[in-house]
Amino acid sequence: MKILNKYKKLMVLSSIVLLTACASEDSLKESQLDLSTPSKTTLDNWIDTNYLIPYNINVQYKWDQNTVDNNRFLYPPIQTKVQPVLEIIQKIWLNSYKAVAGPDFVKIIAPREFVLVGGVNLNTTGTITLGLAEGGKRITFFETDKVDKTNRANIKRFVHTIQHEYIHILNQTKPFDEKSMAKITPSGYSSAWYNTTDAAALEQGFLTAYAKSNINEDFAETAATILINSKAEYAAILAGITTATAVTSIKAKEAIVVKYYKDAYGIDLYALRDEAEKNTTAVINGN
Amino acid sequence: MKLKNITKYLLVAILALQLVSCDNKETLESPFNATPTERLNAKQKELNDLLESSEFGWKAVYFTDNTQLGGYTHVFKFKAGKVDMASDFDDDTASYPSEYSIELGSTVSLVFTTKNRIHLLSDSNTYPIESLRGKGYKGDFQFLYYGQENGQIIFRTNRSFEELRFVKATASDWTDLAKSRLMIPNVIGASSRPLFRLLETNDGSKISQFDFSFTAATRFATANSIETGSTLSNNMGIAYTPTGITVSPAVVVGTQKLSDFTYDPATGSFNATGTAGVTASIKYSNKPLVITEDYKILLNPNQQLVYAYIYNLTNTAPTNSALFTSLLKETEAALTPGIIIQRIQPWFNNPDGTNYIEYRFAYASAPTTIIARYYHYFTFTSNAATSTVALTHVKWKTSTSATAANVTAPAFLKNLDDQFMNPQGLYFIRQYGLGYTAYTFTSTSTPFRMTAYSFQ
Numbered sequence: 001m002k003i004l005n006k007y008k009k010l011m012v013l014s015s016i017v018l019l020t021a022c023a024s025e026d027s028l029k030e031s032q033l034d035l036s037t038p039s040k041t042t043l044d045n046w047i048d049t050n051y052l053i054p055y056n057i058n059v060q061y062k063w064d065q066n067t068v069d070n071n072r073f074l075y076p077p078i079q080t081k082v083q084p085v086l087e088i089i090q091k092i093w094l095n096s097y098k099a100v101a102g103p104d105f106v107k108i109i110a111p112r113e114f115v116l117v118g119g120v121n122l123n124t125t126g127t128i129t130l131g132l133a134e135g136g137k138r139i140t141f142f143e144t145d146k147v148d149k150t151n152r153a154n155i156k157r158f159v160h161t162i163q164h165e166y167i168h169i170l171n172q173t174k175p176f177d178e179k180s181m182a183k184i185t186p187s188g189y190s191s192a193w194y195n196t197t198d199a200a201a202l203e204q205g206f207l208t209a210y211a212k213s214n215i216n217e218d219f220a221e222t223a224a225t226i227l228i229n230s231k232a233e234y235a236a237i238l239a240g241i242t243t244a245t246a247v248t249s250i251k252a253k254e255a256i257v258v259k260y261y262k263d264a265y266g267i268d269l270y271a272l273r274d275e276a277e278k279n280t281t282a283v284i285n286g287n
Numbered sequence: 288m289k290l291k292n293i294t295k296y297l298l299v300a301i302l303a304l305q306l307v308s309c310d311n312k313e314t315l316e317s318p319f320n321a322t323p324t325e326r327l328n329a330k331q332k333e334l335n336d337l338l339e340s341s342e343f344g345w346k347a348v349y350f351t352d353n354t355q356l357g358g359y360t361h362v363f364k365f366k367a368g369k370v371d372m373a374s375d376f377d378d379d380t381a382s383y384p385s386e387y388s389i390e391l392g393s394t395v396s397l398v399f400t401t402k403n404r405i406h407l408l409s410d411s412n413t414y415p416i417e418s419l420r421g422k423g424y425k426g427d428f429q430f431l432y433y434g435q436e437n438g439q440i441i442f443r444t445n446r447s448f449e450e451l452r453f454v455k456a457t458a459s460d461w462t463d464l465a466k467s468r469l470m471i472p473n474v475i476g477a478s479s480r481p482l483f484r485l486l487e488t489n490d491g492s493k494i495s496q497f498d499f500s501f502t503a504a505t506r507f508a509t510a511n512s513i514e515t516g517s518t519l520s521n522n523m524g525i526a527y528t529p530t531g532i533t534v535s536p537a538v539v540v541g542t543q544k545l546s547d548f549t550y551d552p553a554t555g556s557f558n559a560t561g562t563a564g565v566t567a568s569i570k571y572s573n574k575p576l577v578i579t580e581d582y583k584i585l586l587n588p589n590q591q592l593v594y595a596y597i598y599n600l601t602n603t604a605p606t607n608s609a610l611f612t613s614l615l616k617e618t619e620a621a622l623t624p625g626i627i628i629q630r631i632q633p634w635f636n637n638p639d640g641t642n643y644i645e646y647r648f649a650y651a652s653a654p655t656t657i658i659a660r661y662y663h664y665f666t667f668t669s670n671a672a673t674s675t676v677a678l679t680h681v682k683w684k685t686s687t688s689a690t691a692a693n694v695t696a697p698a699f700l701k702n703l704d705d706q707f708m709n710p711q712g713l714y715f716i717r718q719y720g721l722g723y724t725a726y727t728f729t730s731t732s733t734p735f736r737m738t739a740y741s742f743q
Contacts, residue, residue, distance in 0.1 A: 007294075007298070010298050010302065013302070014298070014301060014302050014305060031385070032322070032324040032325060032328060033324060033328070033391075034328070039367075045482040055333070061401070062386065062388070062400035062401060063398055063399070063400045063401070063428070063429070064397075065392075065429055065445065070445075070446060072420050072421075073409045073410060073421065073423040073425070074399050074410075074411060075402055075409050075410060075428065076399075076400055076402050076408065077399045077402055077405035078401070078402045079385065079386070079402070118402050118406070118414065119406070119409070119410045119411060120411055120412035120413045121411060122420065122421045123421055124420060124421040126420070128412075145402070160742040177396070225739070287610060
């Protein structure tokens with residue numbers, strides 16, 4: 001018992017020492033690292049006004065090796081190309097969703113960062129990556145130097161990236177009917193999708209070759225293709241298909257996409273398409 | 288009891304540790320007299336001050352990968368986050384503005400954050416050769432700062448850790464980029480120059496020769512030793528300068544490294560000079576680098592031998608020289624449109640003791656139907672010292688029949704035919720790798736070389 005008491009006292013003593021130990025630290029000083037905000041250019045201010053403040057989307061156009069794959073040979077955009085490219089995304093993507101789904105829709109479900117890369121992301125297989133969505137938070141756009149505001153095909157190709165990647169983000173928030181989607185063209189999916197041309201993919205019931213990679217990409221490609229084309233252009237694509245079952249498959253996928261937009265978000269996909277089409281024409285006409 | 292003692296001592300030890308544990312960290316002496324953060328900040332400022340300090344900016348000859356690509360010269364002028372830059376990547380050698388930043392990562396680095404000339408080396412979609420698809424010119428535009436040496440800034444590239452040195456630029460470095468571009472045709476070489484090109488090194492006592500071949504798209508040259516059994520090579524990336532070229536890796540001669548070559552317009556050679564008689568020279572030669580004794584095949588008077596340039600076969604051989612091709616075209620241009628030279632066929636040691644070159648003509652649309660023939664009869668001698676044969680004119684005929692009359696020499700064949708009748712002689716050398724047995728007839732004094740199929 002005596003020994004136990006002694007221990008107890010010792011324990012108390014040591015805990016007091018522990019608790020009061022090192023009490024007199026110097027108060028924290030300012031960081032020695034330079035944390036000041038770099039001076040902002042007109043472009044930076046424009047981005048703040050149009051992206052950062054209203055949508056909480058950060059746009060990174062200056063090179064940062066941590067946001068880009070270091071094994072790829074890419075380069076930052078030409079500075080003068082940054083604002084025109086962002087204006088295209090704003091008009092055709094942001095404004096269309098704003099008009100059809102309400103002003104807060106994109107504010108709530110949105111990527112938090114855009115990364116702009118000037119160069120083409122050419123893979124060693126010969127395929128080209130147009131965009132990347134990472135964790136639903138960051139979208140990387142490639143080839144921004146090549147965007148030509150006056151060329152409709154060029155704009156469609158560029159807008160395809162944001163439409164496609166944003167659909168992934170929507171899917172990550174609310175899943176689509178994967179079971180029904182998987183049943184339509186189950187044998188067409190392949191990791192070697194790039195061996196198929198877009199024209200051949202159409203005859204197999206896929207709107208693009210990339211849609212063949214898996215059902216998630218198929219869903220995104222189906223929705224994106226509808227959104228970047230006008231009603232007439234889309235009808236022309238379907239009319240050009242000679243295989244009857246392929247048309248049926250694409251129409252079945254289209255129905256799933258339309259239902260998803262309606263049920264999950266209350267958006268009329270066709271109204272969204274018409275709005276995007278109106279805005280695309282406005283961009284080409286320089287408005 | 289024993290266990291209790293151990294516990295007791297342990298407790299005392301812990302207590303003692305606690306009592307002495309709170310030492311004042313601030314008094315710790317750093318061996319560098321500053322905290323790591325302070326030192327990184329100082330480095331950052333040091334690099335930026337250094338970059339801004341040079342009046343005409345900095346020059347860097349960037350060899351992105353000197354095992355397969357050459358050097359690209361860039362000049363930079365830094366000022367408060369902005370950089371003006373020019374490069375000799377293509378004919379646009381003007382200066383353009385963009386931004387840079389000094390960043391803190393594993394070390395302090397210089398990053399060209401918005402697009403400018405240096406990014407042309409890092410475009411996955413613009414590559415000089417198929418094997419570099421997706422890799423461009425393997426360029427980087429983030430450079431890790433490794434300090435200074437003799438007024439030069441030492442960087443290593445972020446991806447592949449290639450050393451890259453920035454040297455202080457002069458006012459003329461900015462205008463020299465355009466002049467460097469004018470050096471390119473000299474490095475590629477002209478068809479009017481002698482046919483063979485070699486790198487010759489002299490270490491003061493021994494001369495070594497390397498077969499030199501340059502590819503303009505990659506700015507890279509291969510140079511393999513011509514000595515039998517030697518695997519030595521001096522492959523090099525090449526950067527253009529107003530007066531010549533700079534190569535990397537340097538050519539090692541003896542113990543010296545030579546990297547700066549000066550162009551000599553008279554001979555078309557590029558020369559580098561070291562000390563104590565050490566030199567390296569990239570030069571032209573009319574003499575093949577490897578001379579064989581193949582000409583002796585022709586010397587047996589009892590063996591008939593036939594060789595031929597054949598339309599649709601040897602005309603695509605890479606061993607035909609530009610002069611041969613142009614003489615052929617020139618000769619064909621003098622004929623009725625549609626007619627081509629179907630064969631140029633030297634016959635040696637015919638049973639009747641004659642030798643001749645047979646020229647056959649046909650329409651390109653029906654090359655097997657011969658519409659005309661010329662025979663140039665010759666005698667020939669050999670020269671053992673130079674390993675050559677020389678053909679001497681005898682007569683011209685249009686048929687080999689003994690009774691056929693001589694004809695006057697056809698004027699339209701003269702320029703082409705004169706190359707064979709060169710009194711200084713021809714080299715006759717076996718060629719490999721063409722898919723058929725072939726020999727070349729090569730002039731000893733002009734860049735003329737014809738590839739011939741061997742019927743033997």
